[in-house]
Amino acid sequence: MKKIKYYLSRKYLAFILVLILIVTACSKDDSVQQLSDKSTAERIQAAMSKLRNTLLDSEFGWFISYRPAEETGYFRFLFKFKEDGTVETWSNLDEGILGDDAGRSSVSEFEIMQGSTTKLSFTTEGLIHRLSDSGFSPIPGRENGGSGLKGDFEFLYFGESANGDTLTFRANRTQPDKTTQNVVRFIRAGSESESSLSVDPYYSIRESFVYKELTYGPGNELVVKADFHLRTRVLTTRRFIEETETFEDEYVAAMDYLPGNRIRLDSLRLSENELFKDVILQYDPLTGFFKSTEINGKSDGSRISVKTRNTPFTFSTDYLSVIDRDETSDLYFGYRDEDIGDLTTPAFNAIFADYADYGVTYFRLYTLTDVAEEYLWISEGAVGNTTLRQQLEFRVDSDRNRLIFINKGLVNGEPIDPSGQPFLDLLTDSEGFYVENLGRYTQFSNDVYTLTSVRNPAIRIGFYHVDP
Amino acid sequence: MDNIKKNVFVFLSVVAIIILFEGCDEDPELTPGSDLNPPPASDDALDLWIKDNYVDPFNIEVVYKWQESLVDQSRYLFPPHKDSVQSILELIKAIWIEPYNQVAGRPFMQELRPSQLVLVGGINRNPSGTNTLGIAEQGKRITLFNINLMDKTNVDDIGELMLIVHHEYAHILHQSKPFDEEVWGEITPEGYTAQWFNEDDDSSREEGFISAYARSNENEDFAEMVAQMLTRNRIAWNSLIDGIWSYEGRLDIRQKEQLVASYYRDEYGLNVYELQDSIYNVTTRALRR
CATH class of the missing domain: 2.40.128 (Lipocalin)
Known part of the structure; x- marks a missing residue:
């Protein structure tokens, strides 16, 4: 009997203890400070609405100067957000990045959503997305092929200045070599902001x-x-x-x-x-x-x-690899090439423009397989399937590491159109060219070479290395 | 002793019921309704077109606005330009959904469709320098890249898009019902290589692969065979295979062709050659438009 009583008293005791715990847990604790009288979902919704309203509120939009990566400089954008979810964007991206679209604005869409904080996302393509274009990879180094300018188009909101004119965001993407994201400040734009987008x-x-x-x-x-x-x-x-x-x-x-x-x-x-x-x-x-x-x-x-300067700091010996058939036997030039067009200067384009209008949009320089000291210049275009084969002999000025081409006439080809004569004159200029190997310069695996005119160093031509 | 136990049970039950009823009481401090706040249905013209052409008939969700969780964050990708979306979706529907509807009937596509079609504007560049054109995942999602660069009026672009779509859909099919990988792998066991991008299509065909990419593994080999078969008419397909110099190469590809045909017949009751004709007819019409 004693044992039964003992057993029951232990059970009751345990039950009473559990009951006390439940009742205590359910009772309201007035000593706990309530930070918000709204639910989490309501607060998230309120934060998103507030940011959206703030972005819509600026008459002249918002302006950013964005440095997406350690290896890049700053790119400026002006955004005008609209009630219908669209955003008009202006930028100071230059023609080296945008090509023929340089100077134009874009209209795309944006959304405010919840990420690790309230997030502004540019959800359809506009100008800001050019910074994330893996088809455009100008950051040197093989590991950067396909990384674009390492930019982002989603920004996490972290707060605003006291006067509400500066909104602080961080890029959503964390750079692989960094532990924090880049800070991006949205500055309330004034009427003059568009003119700050200078190129x-x-x-x-x-x-x-x-x-x-x-x-x-x-x-x-x-x-x-x-x-x-x-x-x-x-x-x-x-x-x-x-x-x-x-x-x-x-x-x-x-x-x-x-x-x-x-x-x-x-x-x-x-x-x-x-x-x-x-x-x-x-x-x-x-x-x-x-x-x-x-x-x-x-x-x-x-x-x-x-x-x-008129001359390079040092005279590169990269010309040696151009004249060595085992290293470089084929270089390709494309007029206004999207990836290396910036290496070719406007001074060269001005000389080549008429020839390009005639239909010759690319040419190749390649060594003849049986004569080591001769080049062929192959020039092709949409001019009745014309193939021009201009033979060049090269000479090296090893004191100044220059490569000089000498015209050796045509090989099995049609004579050059008069529009190409200035180009031929430049190529066979007796002062020659300085040569530089820039290594892997684009998202493609080809090395890139430049020839810079000795007589006029404003003239530079960018080539892809094709073979071997 | 039994009485005591019974009393304890009754007491506990009463307490439990009281707690339950207490829990059901209305709490005036709670906000009414749901805290979730889904956006209202879109009245955007493109979204309505997608609803009419993909969501309602086939229950395929088209994702063209950026969703970071759906793409590889280690890649530099971006969403498509909105203006390019509908024309690409029209083309995809014409070259993929309509021919299957014609040959297999609408219920086939309604059942065996990816639940999501994700469109990405930019190039998906791999460290090797190659581009990933499309991805199929778990039989549920197809992601297509390069959307901004596709020109609906360009024959080469249309051809490339057809290859990608039929390739990825072949993955969706074999991810739903597997083909016999073991038998397939015995045809050209030596030719698979992770360095497939160093090969070209012509020399790969001489070694029994329909394309260089087919050499990456058995699954890609299967999907490439399906895509290459379905994007040519019968005459062009036969002429491609008959043009291969190597007898062994021709034989291997014909053997793979037979496996594809029997897979479609046995697993899905479809005649792949009928599908080939249908795709050719539909595509020819689409190109004329």
Whole structure:
């Protein structure tokens, strides 16, 4: 009996304890602070509506200057969001990226949705998507083939400034080599914002000589090699070491095109102790130089200049691989090629334009298989299936590492049309060409070569390496 | 002892019922209705067209607006331009759904269809430098890439789109009812290679593969055979195979052709050659439009 009583009392005790726990758990605890009187779903919905209304609220839209990756500069966009879910976009993407669409706006769709925070997604294709185009991969390095400009078109919302004129987002995509996403600030646009989408610096750089140097100091004491990379929108600088005839590692400065033919470099390192922030460079059309007007917000007495040069810093020996049949026996040029068209300068296109209008839209330079020191220039076009075979002999000036072509007449082909004569004259110019191998430059696996005219270094031709 | 147990049971039951009723009480603090807030049905012209042509008749959801969960986030892809969507969907319907409807009847497509058709605007570039043109997943979803670059008036583009769609649909079919991989794999066991992109179509045919891509594995080989058969009429198909120099190459491909024909017949009751004729007729009409 005692045992039964003991058993029952233990059971009752356990039951009473459970009951107390349930009742306690169900009772309202007034000491707990209620952060919101709305459900999670309601709050998410409210946050999405608020962001949507904010984006719709700006009369002149929203403006961003977006640097999608470490390897690129800044690309500017102006968005006007509309009630019907469409967004009109303007940009300062240049013709090197957009081709014939440069200067045009796009109309696409957007949505506000829930991601890891409230997310703005550009859901159908517009200008912003060009930054994610894997068919356009100008970031150097084989591993970057197919990565486009590493940009994003979905942005996670993180809040707004006190006056509501700046919205802070982060790109939804995390770069493989980074742990955080890029911050993107949407700035409420004023009526003048469209004019800030300048591409003038792009055209100024394109028109000038290929070779450039950056100088610094009152007497331009410091001189470093400078290269504009227009498709990624960066300026790279490399100090040349005379003693070893080699270059130091390059510094990559991100460019932001500003109106009035100016460029902002977000940072520029010239030596271990000389790191500059926010360098504003102004283009001078008379000299073709860019000169600094401002450094870190302060007026500057043109301490930094980017100038053109007549010759490269060093004479590359890349021409050796062009004349070695085992390394390079076939180079291909396509007029206004989408992927390497930017390497070919407007000065060359101006010479080739008439020939292209005639119907010759590409040509190849390839070595004859049995005569090592001769080239054939094959030129084909839609002119009655014409194939022109111009034979060239080459000569090497090993002092300045130049490649010189000499006209050897036609081989089994039709005579060149008069529209092609300026091109033939250029190709067989007695001053010849400097040759450079840029390695894998596009999403294709082909190496890319350039020939730059010695007589006029504003003329450069970009080629694909085809064979072997 | 039994009485005590009974009393305890009755007591516990009463308490449980009280708690249950308490739980059913209306709580004035809760918001009425559902917290889920689905968007209203779209009245967009394109969405309505998709509803009439894909959703209602075949229960295929067409996803053309970006949804990050449906694509590989390690790739740089983007959605299609809206203007290019309907013309591509019209073409896909003409070259894929209509011929199957004609030969197999509408219930066939209603049952054996991917539940999602995802359209992506950009190129899907692989590290090898090749492009992925389409993907079929678990018999449920087909994703098509390069949509923005397709020109509906260009014969080559139409031909390429036909190949991709029939290739991916072949995957959907064999993912639903498998073909005999073992028998298939015995025909050309030595020719499969991960480096298929270093080969070309002509030399692959000499080795018993209908295309270079068919060499990547048995599944792709099967899908490539189906796609290449269904995108040619009978004469063009026979002329392609008869033009192969190597006797063994011709024999191997003919053997694979027989397996495809028997797969369609035995698993789905379809005559693949009838389907071939139907696709050719429909496509010829589509090209004339």
